[in-house]
Amino acid sequence: xxxxxARTAYTQTQNLGGNPxxxxxxxxxxxxxxxxxxxxxxxxxxxxYRTALRLNWRLWTIIQCDVASPENPLPPELKANIxxxxxxxxxxxxxxxxxxxxxxxxxxxxxxxxxxxxxMARPEAPAAMPVEPKAAAGxxxxx
Numbered sequence: 001x002x003x004x005x006a007r008t009a010y011t012q013t014q015n016l017g018g019n020p021x022x023x024x025x026x027x028x029x030x031x032x033x034x035x036x037x038x039x040x041x042x043x044x045x046x047x048x049y050r051t052a053l054r055l056n057w058r059l060w061t062i063i064q065c066d067v068a069s070p071e072n073p074l075p076p077e078l079k080a081n082i083x084x085x086x087x088x089x090x091x092x093x094x095x096x097x098x099x100x101x102x103x104x105x106x107x108x109x110x111x112x113x114x115x116x117x118x119x120m121a122r123p124e125a126p127a128a129m130p131v132e133p134k135a136a137a138g139x140x141x142x143x
Contacts, residue, residue, distance in 0.1 A: 039102045
């Protein structure tokens with residue numbers, strides 16, 4: 001699947017139901033679960049280890065493309081932070097693929113779980129400020 005097709009599928013999935021934040025959180029948690037399973041089974045299933053890393057890498061590539069899109073409504077500073085984090089994930093993934101080791105998955109698992117937890121948290125909106133439809137309906141990463 002090409003990156004453009006993956007991004008389109010990701011966007012369409014967000015539009016099917018639920019909010020984008022929960023969709024993104026579930027995707028990150030699923031990738032973290034697969035990485036965690038791969039970490040435990042690396043000696044018996046090196047292909048599973050590589051598959052889990054590639055899945056996580058694909059997810060982060062989609063996130064990176066979405067955040068870099070001019071249509072993404074996130075503030076520029078937050079966009080830059082997410083892109084920087086995704087570049088770190090890229091480097092960590094390449095390192096883990098080139099020299100497989102269970103411990104190299106720990107940081108990726110932690111990143112996914114922490115970002116997912118932030119996405120699942122319900123930010124408190126000030127009572128006097130209505131939520132703008134554009135921000136609430138956005139089809140992009142909302143960290």
